[in-house]
Amino acid sequence: MALHTGETTQQQAMIEAFRTWCREQACDMSRVRVDRTSSGLGLVAEQDIGAGEVGLSVPLEALLTVSAAAKTDIGQAALNSATTRQGRLSSQALMYLVMVDGWHDPASKWHSYLRLIPTRHHDPLWWTDQERQERLEGTQLFHEAHRHMSQLRDVYDSLFPALSQELPAFFPVERYTFQAFLWARSSLSSRCFSMQQLRSWLEPDGQEPRTPPNVDPAAHEAERLADDCPAALCPLLDMTNHNPETQVRVGLVRCAGAVHLGISCTSPVAAGGEFFNNYGSSRTNLQLLLAHGFCVPNNACDALPVKIRTDDARRPQLQRQALELAGLQPAEVHELSLKNLLPPRLLALLRILCMRPDGLKTYVKHGSDLLLKLQSPVPPTIDYCEECELEALSTLEGQLLTQQSRIPPPDLSAPSAPERHAAVYRAGQLAIISEALKELRRRRQLFCSENSLLEEEEEEEEEGDSVASEEDADDAST
Template sequence: MGARCRAVVVVVAIIVVVFASCVVAGEGGGERHASSSSGTVFAETSAMTRSIAAFERWMRRGGAPASTTTTFVGDVGVGVIPGLGRGLYAKKNITKGALLLEVPLEKCLSTASARADGTFGEAFGELERGATTNAMLAMHLLRQAYGLRGDSAYWPWLKLLPREVDSTLGWTEKELDEIEGSNLGAFTSAVKAQWRAEYDALNVTHLRRRYPDVFGGKHASYYTFEKFIWAMFVVWSRAIDLSTGSEDAPTARVVVPFLDMANHSPATKLVPAWDAQKNAIKVYAASDFTENLEIRFNYDAKPSQYFLLQYGFIPENNPAECVEVTLRVADNDPLRDIKETLLEKHGLNPKTRNFEWKPVGIDADLLAATRVISMNEDEANDPTSVMLAIAGASVSARNDAHTKAVLLKSIASFLEGYGTTLKEDNVYVKAKANSTNLPSKRKRFALLLRMREKIILLSSANALFKEIPDEDSELVIDSCRYAFYNEYDACMARARGETFRKFE
């Protein structure tokens, strides 16, 4: 199995090359994305240059119209990366620790700017009593982007925002079918349901009656659920949380113009900070930057499924890549209470955390938790056996066989959930390698995600066979009879590796 897994990894590298123009980035429109691994000189178009120039002039004008606060923009500019979209770059050589931006709070999208927005500010007082911060900022954004448009003080910035939701939250049902089997499908549905509940809690019908000049008449179409999803996506993908040092409001969620256009890199290159005296956000360089090369920002460490869900792209290189998996103690397990207590005591409670299938090796916490779940009564009540399981060591040959059977079942269940096998994905990629008729950007994202996940799962199966070798065939048979008595043949097929070969 090991050689076959390594072979298919090469094909995933091919898909990145074949679909490189759009696999790791949005196609213009100001989408957030991952930049290439090396610095990139920026290209420009006349229309884009004019929009960017207008935005940079607006940034340097100061705070909001009624503010006298100064905005500082250092040796950093907005440019266009060929094939990737907009991003930040160094106009001159920049040294680590240099101040790049100082943006007054009034110029950012925040609860403070919403309160200062005339009649909308009055309505905002009602929203604060029951809406989430993201929902309030989303409504504020809709007011500025659609209600005021060119009259908005933010218009030069708003013009550069994307108008599509490339996150899976904006995909059609047919497009979502392409990620069948991935956890991302369930996550997308859950976030949509949450956003629907947040939208309903806003009671837009009441707002239309109470504040017709803002929410009623021709303005009503600006606050539909569809537009709300767009606004929530912008806020969720671009806002940052800053520590203010205040006891009343210890953190502030803000969307900072200019900073929000920085592309992702796993290595943090920018450090935003709150300046309470100036009521402004400052952004410092966390490393040296060479003139004309890109300046990036770390969006956080997370699997690619979350990047596609929150930002609408998949990183080209992702050190945090994995497939998340949940565990639970069976409801009918007579040792359930004991095992759940042990898991809770050692930070392995599956009710409060997930575990991971990793590209290389086996997640130590996943293995430890499964060993605890697989314990018999003697093992669960033996401190030495518990210590061995938590430490990552073998508890017993019987426990190893049961643990391996449970984990192989988990991997197989994932692989069986996808609508295609890895081989079928490979054939599709090879067929498109020399084609001028590329599939849609969203299909390419889906294809890359599911191929990465399948490779991780197959590599994990391979790692399990190496890490927990079968010591006794009778123990394997007993484990399948005990744990999977209603699918004994399938359990044995997994134990022999047959199940996984058909998915490669």
């Protein structure tokens, strides 16, 4: 392959080294090649690939799993160290340790693969505090990014500098920096495949099922590890770029007498076309930006997390009883989306929180049917205080308006890619808020219309008309 514009000799050498590594590991890449695409470095079909046909596959022995990481010299050193002896070692941290070592050590099994991973990522953990503030203020992702960064720092601090002091030959201080840990975290989160995909066969219907190979750590290693990494790195397969319109299947296949992890598209891929993956057909932009560093414009799966602010310490007993019967938690997070602007559970929660004691007494009599009863968009006024329904809708409206005011307006023409992706995320959040506010107003109008009630604006107009009439009468009298 000729050098592309902007591609250095060093980058080309790393690509060639990775191709050589794939051949040495007996990867099946006869139908695809690693190449530059409009999406960046990706996989291009060398020939027509039919729908459902396996496009490429990698032997299980070539994958970097927690089990494989535990068997390396670095993994064994960490598991048997005094630093980790007091508790279980995070499986994610174990992966990070092996990844950092593999990037530096040419003798590592995964060296050529790891060297091809970008040294910088674009997810929010790589932004400065000021950039996160400017790009994510008022959104749930602002808090999620802070939480993930704090957790990563805690894991790192639990191991270093202690491991470097105890075993400097294995964990040199200049190699195992927090920045290196951050690189490993973002590399794993953006490229990993689910371990569940390593436990199921990708086979045509009708073939006899076979027991998949065991890919879990050995029992004595599992005892030392926290079960917090249900993912694996799959070289070559993770070169596939994301396309939300693509549908794929990933699972075990037989290839040249060995068990591989393979991937197939449900639609054909023509020769010369890019072989895409789908990182998750139900991924929100929060999940995509946090894990992969990009967003999908007009993402149909986007969601707005909402948690009702309420004081649980001062909650009346009758209200507690109603919440328990309905199976609702005041602090639970509800996700609003363009497909589900006002989740029934959220409305049920608001109705309980806004209901008067007499109404609660009536509703708790429904027992286990309470949640179903309260999910009705417009509860009948015969056994429900009409002011409470309007108050419930107004409470949510007020919270959404507050969230809306805190989110900076999106600039989709921002100069940098991270800024643009953050703008796409904010635009999606604001779109959901806008549509939810419209739906709240529609439901308020419907409720008032069906129950012969006046809305606040109409009441104010009537009061104004009344005052004007009185003034006219006074003028006439004078």
